Amino acid sequence: MKKPKLLMLIIITLLLTASPKAQATVSIYINPQETTITPGETFDVDITLANPDEDSIYGMGVWLKYNADLLSVVDYDTGNWITEGTNILDGLYHDPFNFPGESYAPNINDANTAGEIWWCVAESDGQWGERQKPAGVFATVKFQAKGPLGTANLWFDGEHTGKSPDTFVLSKETGENIMDSAIGGSVNVIPEPTSLLLLGIGLAGVKGVVRRKRR
Numbered sequence: 001m002k003k004p005k006l007l008m009l010i011i012i013t014l015l016l017t018a019s020p021k022a023q024a025t026v027s028i029y030i031n032p033q034e035t036t037i038t039p040g041e042t043f044d045v046d047i048t049l050a051n052p053d054e055d056s057i058y059g060m061g062v063w064l065k066y067n068a069d070l071l072s073v074v075d076y077d078t079g080n081w082i083t084e085g086t087n088i089l090d091g092l093y094h095d096p097f098n099f100p101g102e103s104y105a106p107n108i109n110d111a112n113t114a115g116e117i118w119w120c121v122a123e124s125d126g127q128w129g130e131r132q133k134p135a136g137v138f139a140t141v142k143f144q145a146k147g148p149l150g151t152a153n154l155w156f157d158g159e160h161t162g163k164s165p166d167t168f169v170l171s172k173e174t175g176e177n178i179m180d181s182a183i184g185g186s187v188n189v190i191p192e193p194t195s196l197l198l199l200g201i202g203l204a205g206v207k208g209v210v211r212r213k214r215r
Helices: 002-018 193-214
Strands: 026-031 034-037 042-050 057-066 071-073 103-105 116-122 136-145 150-156 168-171 179-183 185-189
Touching: 026 057, 034 042, 042 057, 057 136, 136 185
Parallel strands: 026 179, 034 185
Antiparallel strands: 026 042, 042 136, 057 116, 057 150, 057 168, 071 136, 103 116, 150 185
């Protein structure tokens, strides 16, 4: 009786070890995915590439949208790849994402009117160099909360075909988009603590007046 059980255990073990491992996904996401701030505050959001299998990449881009009624973008210039218009910070991450030929589109930002950021980089035609397998943060956006309170969503847009503006990651092996997901986030703009304190004092005062009138 023991032999059949032992044989079955061996077969199960072989099947488990022989089964292919699930392929890790290539994704673009923002970090942190949820932020809570007060009006007038500034905060940074990192745009990050997850490339766990170290796929060879020759181009990538993002088309990030947000609520321009609640948020505005603070301009980054020093050390950036370009300095025209209102920029997000990308120069800090130049080396690991510096594809041969440096054929990149400006990180166009119509934030204060349209609420969107467009950034992309790709190899130039005829500039095929070593296979690059980048990962990690490749751009940072400094936002500032405007006066209105509420929740502002941050999301990546596009059909992921590689045409700009779009959100995509192009494989050097196939030339096709290999991005599995693009994960945005949200920003909660809440009252300042002092405003909440004044509101509490005001409510307490109203209760006191009501009690006096009842008496």
